[in-house]
Amino acid sequence: MQDRGRSATNRLKSLSLPANPTAARTARQFVLVRHLRRFWIFYVMMLPGIVLLVLNNYIPMFGVLIAFKTINYQDGILGSPWSGLTNFEYLFASKDSTIIIRNTLLYNSLFIVLNLAFPLAFALMLNEMKNRFLSKLHQTIMFLPYFLSMIVISYLVYGFLSDERGYLNNTLLPALGLEPVRWYFTKEVWPVILPIINTWKNMGYYTVVYMAAIIGIDEEYYEAATIDGANKWQQMTRITIPLIMPVITIMTLLQIGRIFNADFGLFFQVPRESGTLFPVTNVIDTYVYRTFLTVGDIGLSSAAGLFQSVVGFALVFLSNWVVRRFSRENALF
Numbered sequence: 563m564q565d566r567g568r569s570a571t572n573r574l575k576s577l578s579l580p581a582n583p584t585a586a587r588t589a590r591q592f593v594l595v596r597h598l599r600r601f602w603i604f605y606v607m608m609l610p611g612i613v614l615l616v617l618n619n620y621i622p623m624f625g626v627l628i629a630f631k632t633i634n635y636q637d638g639i640l641g642s643p644w645s646g647l648t649n650f651e652y653l654f655a656s657k658d659s660t661i662i663i664r665n666t667l668l669y670n671s672l673f674i675v676l677n678l679a680f681p682l683a684f685a686l687m688l689n690e691m692k693n694r695f696l697s698k699l700h701q702t703i704m705f706l707p708y709f710l711s712m713i714v715i716s717y718l719v720y721g722f723l724s725d726e727r728g729y730l731n732n733t734l735l736p737a738l739g740l741e742p743v744r745w746y747f748t749k750e751v752w753p754v755i756l757p758i759i760n761t762w763k764n765m766g767y768y769t770v771v772y773m774a775a776i777i778g779i780d781e782e783y784y785e786a787a788t789i790d791g792a793n794k795w796q797q798m799t800r801i802t803i804p805l806i807m808p809v810i811t812i813m814t815l816l817q818i819g820r821i822f823n824a825d826f827g828l829f830f831q832v833p834r835e836s837g838t839l840f841p842v843t844n845v846i847d848t849y850v851y852r853t854f855l856t857v858g859d860i861g862l863s864s865a866a867g868l869f870q871s872v873v874g875f876a877l878v879f880l881s882n883w884v885v886r887r888f889s890r891e892n893a894l895f
Contacts, residue, residue: 624639625639625864626864626868627639627640628860628861628864629649629650629861629864629865629867629868630644630645630646630647630649630861631643631644631645631861632644632645632648632861633859633860633861645861648861649859649861649862649864649865650865650869652862652865653850653862653865653866653869658844658849661841661844662844662845662846662848662849663846665824665842665843665844665845666821666822666824666845666846667821667822669753669756669757669824669829669845670817670820670821670822670823670824671821672757673757673760673761673764673817674814674817674818674821676757676760676761677760677761677764677765677768677813677817678768678810678813678814680761680765681764681765681766681767681768681769681771681772682768682772682803682810684704684765684769685769685772685773685776686776686798686802688700688701688769688773689773689776689777689802690794701766701769701770701773703766704765704766704769705766705767705769705770706766707762707763707765707766708763708764708766708767710763711827712825712826712827712828712831712832713827713831715759715763715827715831715832716827716831716832716834719755719759719832720834723745723746723755725742725744725745725746728745730743730745731743731745746833746834746836746838746839747836747838747839748838749838749839749841749842749843750842752833752839752842752843753842756828756829756832756843759828759832760825760828768813771809771813772806772809772810775805775806775809776802776806779801779802779805779806783801783805784797784801787800787801807889807892808891808892811885811892811893811894812894814881815878815881815882815885815894816878818874818877818878818881819874819875819877819878820874821873821874821877822846822869822870822873822874823846823847823870823874824845824846824847824848826847826848826851829843829844829845829847829848830847830848830851846866846870847866849866850862850863850866850867851863878894882894882895
């Protein structure tokens with residue numbers, strides 16, 4: 563019986579894998595051609611997206627060379643002399659490098675936590691609302707700030723914090739018997755103000771994402787849990803959150819990948835270029851912008867962008883590796 567099994571296996575192997583390398587290559591080509599003939603319409607549908615991806619994401623990678631060169635506009639990118647790691651040294655050797663890296667990392671780390679906790683909490687609460695009209699209304703109201711530009715938001719914030727005409731100094735603080743505050747010259751309050759603004763702006767977007775994931779959960783899970791006597795808190799912690807954990811993981815990993823990329827508008831427009839606030843509002847993006855305005859060296863800007871991209875790329879892989887160690891199902895890849 564064993565001999566018969568071995569002979570059958572050998573016959574199958576001989577049929578599926580030709581011994582001759584040329585024949586094997588010909589067989590693979592035949593399979594590929596047959597596959598393309600069968601699914602060619604899908605590849606045609608993919609073509610515009612692939613072209614757009616190459617034009618927007620791959621061809622501009624040629625500009626990475628600028629980070630390692632001293633750009634001379636007469637000679638162009640290829641003709642300009644190489645500068646090695648000088649641009650990176652200038653970025654990290656300046657006296658402000660520690661401050662800007664610290665601010666960038668701490669703010670973005672706090673944003674990741676806030677953009678997970680508050681939207682997830684609101685998504686869970688909105689999912690429990692029985693009135694669907696009110697639920698949709700709340701989602702719409704929360705989503706509106708996401709579409710506002712930071713310039714508009716900066717003027718809204720200025721309307722609250724202005725020294726002379728601001729709502730807080732003119733109305734709220736006097737009503738509470740408190741002295742007016744010069745908000746744009748008080749750096750201690752901005753590590754609180756900026757996270758509040760960022761959370762208010764982005765909370766609607768993340769809430770909708772988590773709501774979409776929650777809506778996709780089969781209602782039978784909740785019906786079975788109700789029959790077993792589970793309350794709402796147990797249903798949320800034992801059913802809802804575990805089932806949307808892959809979405810939570812993906813959103814968190816995507817934010818970790820941009821942990822060195824600050825929201826330029828938030829840190830540049832909202833504080834209104836107040837020099838007193840630079841120690842708590844200056845991040846990598848604003849520092850590079852101000853340096854470019856002063857020095858006019860695009861090599862430094864390119865070096866900062868390359869540094870942010872490489873570190874973000876490495877952090878995504880590292881974070882995904884950590885997730886895979888605990889749960890392969892929740893990993894991004």
